[in-house]
Amino acid sequence: xxxxxxxxxxxCPGLNGVIRAAVTKGVKEYGYxxxxxxxxxxxPLEGLTMELNLETVRDILPKGGTILGSSRxxxxxxxxxxxxxxxxxxxxxxxxxxxxxxxDTLGVATKLDALGVKxxxxxxxxxxxxxxxxxxxxFDTAVNxxxxxxxxxxxxxxxxxxxxxxxxxxxxxxxxALWGGLAGAADIILIPEIPFSLEKVAEFVEKREAAGFKSTxxxxxxxxxxxxxxxxxKQSASGEWRLGGIGEMLAQEVEARSGKExxxxxxxxxxxxxxxxxxxxxxxIRFGVKAVQLALEERFGTMVSYQNYEVLDxxxxxxxxxxKKVPPDCQLVGTARAMGISFGD
Numbered sequence: 053x054x055x056x057x058x059x060x061x062x063x064c065p066g067l068n069g070v071i072r073a074a075v076t077k078g079v080k081e082y083g084y085x086x087x088x089x090x091x092x093x094x095x096p097l098e099g100l101t102m103e104l105n106l107e108t109v110r111d112i113l114p115k116g117g118t119i120l121g122s123s124r125x126x127x128x129x130x131x132x133x134x135x136x137x138x139x140x141x142x143x144x145x146x147x148x149x150x151x152x153x154x155x156d157t158l159g160v161a162t163k164l165d166a167l168g169v170k171x172x173x174x175x176x177x178x179x180x181x182x183x184x185x186x187x188x189x190x191f192d193t194a195v196n197x198x199x200x201x202x203x204x205x206x207x208x209x210x211x212x213x214x215x216x217x218x219x220x221x222x223x224x225x226x227x228x229a230l231w232g233g234l235a236g237a238a239d240i241i242l243i244p245e246i247p248f249s250l251e252k253v254a255e256f257v258e259k260r261e262a263a264g265f266k267s268t269x270x271x272x273x274x275x276x277x278x279x280x281x282x283x284x285x286k287q288s289a290s291g292e293w294r295l296g297g298i299g300e301m302l303a304q305e306v307e308a309r310s311g312k313e314x315x316x317x318x319x320x321x322x323x324x325x326x327x328x329x330x331x332x333x334x335x336x337i338r339f340g341v342k343a344v345q346l347a348l349e350e351r352f353g354t355m356v357s358y359q360n361y362e363v364l365d366x367x368x369x370x371x372x373x374x375x376k377k378v379p380p381d382c383q384l385v386g387t388a389r390a391m392g393i394s395f396g397d
Contacts, residue, residue, distance in 0.1 A: 053078075054085045055347055056146040057104060059118040060092030060125070060157030064176050065328035066189030066336035068112035068119055070152055073340025075109045082348060087144050092123040092153070093160055097133055099140045113333060116193075116326045126160060134167060141169065148347040152176050154188075155372055158355060162368045165353040172346045173355035173368040174339050178324055181225035184371040185357040189335040194221065194323040195231045201319055202236030202269060209267035215257055215306055215314040219299035221323050222273030225377045228323070230384060233271035233393065240394045242272040242302075245378045246385070247279045248396030253302070254309035256394045261312060268312065272298055279397075338363045 055078060059067050071088070078084035086104035089095025102108075102120065112119055127133030141149065148170045151161040154177035161171045175182045178194035198220050209216040218238075220228045226243020233241035240256060242248045257268045274295045277283045286296040299316040307314040328336065335358065342356045342363045354365040378385065385395070 053082070053147045053347065054087065054145045055344070056087045056089055056096065056141065056144065056149040057120065058089040058092055058095050058149070058151055059120045059122050059176070060151065060153035060160075061122060061176070062154070062178070063117045063122050063324055064178055064190035065116045065193035065324070065326065066332035067117065067152060067176060068109075068115050069189070069328065069333050069336025070174055070176075070340040070343070071104070071119065072109040072113050073337040074150060074344050075104050076106065077341050078344045079106055082344070084344070087146060088120045091121040092125050092157065093127050093137070094123045094125040095120070096137045096140050096149070097125060097127050097130065098136075099143065101144065113337075114327050116328060124156060126156065128160065128163060134164070137164070138169065148172060148352065150174060150343045150347070154179075154182060155375065158182070158368055158372050162353075162372055165368060170352040171368070172343050172352060173371070174343050175355055175357070175371065178228065179222055179225050180227040181375045181377065182371055183374055183376045184355070184366045185359065187335065187358050189328070189332040189339065190324070191227065192331040193326070193329045194228055195235070196329055197323050197326070198228055198232035198271075198319060199236045201317065201322075202232060202238065202271065205317060206237070206267070206269060209269060212313070213266045215268040215270060215310075215312045217270045217272060217299050217302050217306070217314065217316040219272050219274055219316065219318040221319070223275040223295055224375050226273040226276070227378060229271050229273040229276075230378055230388065234384070234388050234391070236269070236271065238269045238271040238393060240268065240270040240396060241388060242270070242276040242396050243378055244273055244275040244277055246380050246395045246397050247277050247281070249279050250305050250309065252394070253396040254306055256396070257306055257310040257312050261310070270302065270306070272302060274298060
């Protein structure tokens with residue numbers, strides 16, 4: 053069997069672990085050949101490939117990013133895109149394709165599967181918002197980076213008696229903010245699933261000041277929204293509107309309403325970069341091994357899934373039809389509230 057591999061969407065710690073595990077198992081145990089498609093769906097669309105063998109994947113496990121490169125190319129938005137992918141897969145003799153990515157990448161995989169392309173999905177997102185899997189690799193690394201930053205910012209906040217806002221990733225789901233804020237001893241956590249009030253956030257800061265606390269730590273997901281449903285966006289140089297700016301807005305509003313000197317730290321792409329944690333390396337390895345097993349069993353149209361400590365498989369379509377968001381009444385939110393953390397609601 054000849055298997056193609058691609059990585060799409062934002063880069064993520066653990067991607068190289070999946071690639072290495074899939075190639076190592078496939079070559080050593082089954083004698084399979086592998087072809088790497090570069091830059092996400094752009095690879096099979098334009099025939100951009102690289103060799104994948106035991107030598108090329110030997111030392112990549114501890115490295116962040118992806119040796120295959122990535123992009124957010126969507127062949128369904130390009131005239132004749134699907135036909136070009138089918139042609140290039142046939143040209144390179146591909147019997148099955150392992151697509152490693154998040155909601156957008158696997159959404160494309162779902163559509164291609166329905167059109168006869170033999171696809172296996174591997175879930176990847178630091179936001180941990182893919183449905184039908186307990187965790188996705190990259191999430192643990194992102195949370196650890198966020199916690200380390202919050203830990204460091206606590207000391208400078210206390211030294212200068214400031215409120216500090218830490219903006220983390222999370223467009224539609226607040227898992228990074230919730231886990232990072234709870235583990236980092238934040239005072240306020242703002243997530244997309246629980247709309248917040250600027251007045252209540254400022255009041256909470258004022259109450260802490262009156263109670264004698266020197267500083268306040270606020271962790272906010274980039275996609276958090278107010279009670280009025282407002283999200284904050286910035287226009288890029290290319291004219292595209294993207295989520296961003298909520299940290300700066302909060303800093304201005306908190307300082308103006310509470311009188312507390314406030315600073316903001318936007319972690320941005322620091323959360324996706326660098327070496328994967330042990331957990332993400334192990335999860336990536338297990339996902340890569342499972343993906344090859346699914347190809348062997350011809351279980352196409354399925355996605356690798358981590359559930360209750362076991363690596364299983366589910367239909368890709370079931371995993372991408374809706375996002376996995378933080379339930380406002382979940383135990384973790386309850387735990388945070390029990391620790392005196394405010395959600396600004």
